[in-house]
Amino acid sequence: MRAVTAAQMRAIDAAAAARDGEVALMRAAGAAIARLIDRYAHGDGPIVGVAGNGNNGGDAYAALAAYAGGRRRIVYGDPAAEGSRARHDARWRARIAGVEERPLPVDANALRGAALVLDGVLGVNARLPLDARSAAAVAAIAASGAAVLALDIPTGTEPTTGAVDAHVVRAVATIALGRPKLGTLLDPARDCTGALWCAPIGMRDADAAGVDDPPAEVLDPAAFAALLPVRADESDKRSSGAPLIVAGSTQFPGAAVLCAWGAARAGAGYVTVAAPEGAAAALRAHLVEQVVVTYDERDPAAAVQTILDLTNRCSAIAIGPGLGLSDDSAAIVNGVVGGTTLPVVADASALYHLAKRLDAYRDAPLVITPHAGEFARISGKGTVAPDERLARVREFVDRTGIVTLLKGRTTLIASRDATHLNPTGTNALATAGTGDVLTGAIATLLAQGLAPVDAARAGAYWHGRAGSVALAHRHRGVVARDVAEALGEASLVAPQDPELIRLFSSR
Numbered sequence: 464m465r466a467v468t469a470a471q472m473r474a475i476d477a478a479a480a481a482r483d484g485e486v487a488l489m490r491a492a493g494a495a496i497a498r499l500i501d502r503y504a505h506g507d508g509p510i511v512g513v514a515g516n517g518n519n520g521g522d523a524y525a526a527l528a529a530y531a532g533g534r535r536r537i538v539y540g541d542p543a544a545e546g547s548r549a550r551h552d553a554r555w556r557a558r559i560a561g562v563e564e565r566p567l568p569v570d571a572n573a574l575r576g577a578a579l580v581l582d583g584v585l586g587v588n589a590r591l592p593l594d595a596r597s598a599a600a601v602a603a604i605a606a607s608g609a610a611v612l613a614l615d616i617p618t619g620t621e622p623t624t625g626a627v628d629a630h631v632v633r634a635v636a637t638i639a640l641g642r643p644k645l646g647t648l649l650d651p652a653r654d655c656t657g658a659l660w661c662a663p664i665g666m667r668d669a670d671a672a673g674v675d676d677p678p679a680e681v682l683d684p685a686a687f688a689a690l691l692p693v694r695a696d697e698s699d700k701r702s703s704g705a706p707l708i709v710a711g712s713t714q715f716p717g718a719a720v721l722c723a724w725g726a727a728r729a730g731a732g733y734v735t736v737a738a739p740e741g742a743a744a745a746l747r748a749h750l751v752e753q754v755v756v757t758y759d760e761r762d763p764a765a766a767v768q769t770i771l772d773l774t775n776r777c778s779a780i781a782i783g784p785g786l787g788l789s790d791d792s793a794a795i796v797n798g799v800v801g802g803t804t805l806p807v808v809a810d811a812s813a814l815y816h817l818a819k820r821l822d823a824y825r826d827a828p829l830v831i832t833p834h835a836g837e838f839a840r841i842s843g844k845g846t847v848a849p850d851e852r853l854a855r856v857r858e859f860v861d862r863t864g865i866v867t868l869l870k871g872r873t874t875l876i877a878s879r880d881a882t883h884l885n886p887t888g889t890n891a892l893a894t895a896g897t898g899d900v901l902t903g904a905i906a907t908l909l910a911q912g913l914a915p916v917d918a919a920r921a922g923a924y925w926h927g928r929a930g931s932v933a934l935a936h937r938h939r940g941v942v943a944r945d946v947a948e949a950l951g952e953a954s955l956v957a958p959q960d961p962e963l964i965r966l967f968s969s970r
């Protein structure tokens with residue numbers, strides 16, 4: 464699904480309004496919001512809308528008008544607001560439906576005890592800093608401590624950049640109308656988004672075609688399920704996906720184990736691990752179903768030959784976790800990545816070694832998976848501030864043509880064509896070795912025939928879900944092995960309602 468800038472959303476809104484009429488769109492928005500109310504409402508209090516003078520406020524009226532769950536409904540709005548025809552229609556329908564209307568300003572006491580507050584203060588046309596009226600409404604919502612369902616965006620966040628105002632709504636959930644706004648997926652606003660839902664209400668990506676902002680995408684559950692390869696009945700172990708893992712060292716054998724497990728639990732039929740002799744005993748103690756082949760790391764030319772010989776029976780390569788930073792491993796990494804025609808996912812030490820030779824890998828079937836520190840080095844442009852991640856990864860991929868997965872709370876995946884924002888994940892993944900599991904899973908997806916960018920975005924999505932599944936089972940102390948073990952359960956996608964799509968749960 465497209466994640467849009469405010470400018471793209473305005474174009475999509477305008478075209479949809481010209482086709483379907485603004486009144487019909489707002490009614491559809493109201494109906495979708497109303498369906499989420501009981502999911503997030505707690506206790507016996509009323510549902511309280513706080514409506515700004517724009518169409519975001521109109522959505523609050525429309526939702527309360529459409530809500531049929533039997534709770535008391537109140538809306539705070541400006542009785543003198545001019546507003547659009549759609550907002551008037553919604554307000555009129557709310558009145559007929561028995562919604563109590565009260566004048567703004569609202570104070571925190573009035574909201575305390577609400578079962579749920581609907582934040583309809585500002586939407587996609589919000590600008591920061593907030594004006595005094597909006598800021599006062601947001602301050603009251605925040606001080607009330609009530610649970611908030613944000614309409615379109617949490618007020619106080621910037622819809623495109625994800626910047627936040629001094630006054631900002633922290634929602635338990637946000638429902639995007641039409642398309643999710645980029646800002647709700649980006650730090651620091653992401654903390655305010657809570658769970659993210661999207662009601663497409665008939666809007667079309669194509670209507671943003673005239674807007675010159677780079678396209679961004681966010682995977683939804685149905686699209687993820689469609690990307691996951693299905694094993695054919697007649698498969699054998701090699702055709703089921705045969706990644707070659709070039710990882711591990713005497714010092715870091717565990718990275719190779721985790722990468723191999725990530726690959727195996729992602730559904731590879733045959734996992735081969737190539738590792739230096741010094742790591743073999745540790746690897747074999749932990750890897751039973753996987754084949755461990757050793758090479759002499761002091762003889763890089765022979766090692767490269769051993770590894771390239773293995774590629775004849777493999778369909779993708781993962782390289783880097785735990786390899787180390789020696790000159791010999793540099794020669795091995797560049798010998799293998801430069802010498803193979805298989806798709807490659809390169810991580811950790813391999814990023815260090817590839818950094819000086821990026822030109823050689825321009826537009827190769829290669830995925831690199833740096834965290835922020837590794838990206839700072841490989842991009843050659845230093846530390847990445849949180850608010851420049853998107854621009855920096857775009858600049859790097861436009862320059863090198865290498866599919867890049869920049870890890871973080873919101874992992875970004877960029878190819879020449881688009882930037883993908885990964886919506887899944889949990890801070891339970893902030894533990895050593897989870898990146899190795901991700902690399903292994905991506906290797907399997909490559910081995911099963913996914914294009915590099917699809918393997919990267921499906922891998923990131925899956926890995927994020929696996930982190931959440933592992934956390935749900937363990938509650939605390941998730942380790943990287945748990946994440947690999949959870950990949951199977953995390954691949955299950957419940958049937959989705961195309962009218963109300965859950966993009967991510969709160970973490």
Ligand SMILES: NC(=O)C1=CN([C@@H]2O[C@H](COP(=O)(O)OP(=O)(O)OC[C@H]3O[C@@H](n4cnc5c(N)ncnc54)[C@H](O)[C@@H]3O)[C@@H](O)[C@H]2O)[C@@H](O)CC1
Nearest residue numbers: 488489492517518519585586587588589590592593594615
């Ligand atoms: N247009 C459409 O077709 C649809 C619009 N919908 C809703 O409408 C919202 C957009 O509504 P609006 O275009 O009325 O805009 P908003 O409701 O986001 O903002 C209302 C007004 O406040 C102004 N404003 C924003 N920040 C300000 C600041 N810091 N200081 C002073 N003024 C400020 C804006 O310029 C705008 O005129 C969407 O987010 C969505 O909730 C939905 O009902 C779906 C259909």
Ligand SMILES: Nc1ncnc2c1ncn2[C@@H]1O[C@H](COP(=O)(O)OP(=O)(O)O)[C@@H](O)[C@H]1O
Nearest residue numbers: 870871872888889890892893895896897898899
């Ligand atoms: N706070 C967080 N929220 C969500 N995901 C996180 C968080 N911290 C780390 N992750 C994820 O965990 C993984 C860590 O990878 P990495 O830093 O390479 O670890 P390692 O090298 O130890 O395997 C990445 O996929 C990253 O996106």
Ligand SMILES: [K+]
Nearest residue numbers: 582585614616
């Ligand atoms: K809002």
